[in-house]
Amino acid sequence: MSEASARKLPLRAAQRDVTRSRIRESARELFAAVPFEQVSMEEIARNAKVGRTTIYLHYPTKNALLVELLQEDWDRQARMFERQTAAPLTDREGLERLIRAYAEGLRPAHRLMRVYAFTLSLDENVRKLHRSQRARLIRLLGRAIPRIITWEDAPPDRRRDAAASHGLIAQMEEYGGFLSSDPPPTPADRAVATEVLVDAFARFLEPA
Secondary structure (H helix, E strand, O other): OOHHHHHHHHHHHHHHHHHHHHHHHHHHHHHHHOOHHHOOHHHHHHHHOOOHHHHHHHOOOHHHHHHHHHHHHHHHHHHHHHHHOOOOOOOHHHHHHHHHHHHHHHHHHHHHHHHHHHHHHHOHHHHHHHHHHHHHHHHHHHHHOOOOOOOOOOOHHHHHHHHHHHHHHHHHHHHHHHHOOOOOOOHHHHHHHHHHHHHHHHHHHOOO
């Protein structure tokens, strides 16, 4: 390979990333404004200012694009948990900060939550990714709250902790869905739901 060709490779990779990012942002904008089934790949391409051929080179189907948006939101969520669990969580004040950060981190995905839920219900591969994401979050939470542990990591004497940990993640997801409901919850209902979730987390601070 010539030196000139070698220099072009990083530029092509960078341009590919920029194009994919534009397509994802275009899709996120349209999926949030129009029912998913009514949005065409051609509309996404026009909104992203890329050609019809280009969008299919990057994303062969609309579902493939949606799954990448879901993964993007999961990665954002994991980065937030990584920041929030860098130090041990030992009291309700720390737990409330964690839940507030979680709620705020969901905001960019609010309009897509129902679309994601529908996709999860249909695609076994996406359900596998979802299980991996749950385990990822449990492991991050376990850094700050040692009683939180995955099924895969739990020795026989900690199976109850593992079952409770996976139940906690499911409860957290329900909380996220509640915040994203249409119409949105009232401030009073939101406060009650937040308190219930903090209570669920606080049980893991109690002695086993």
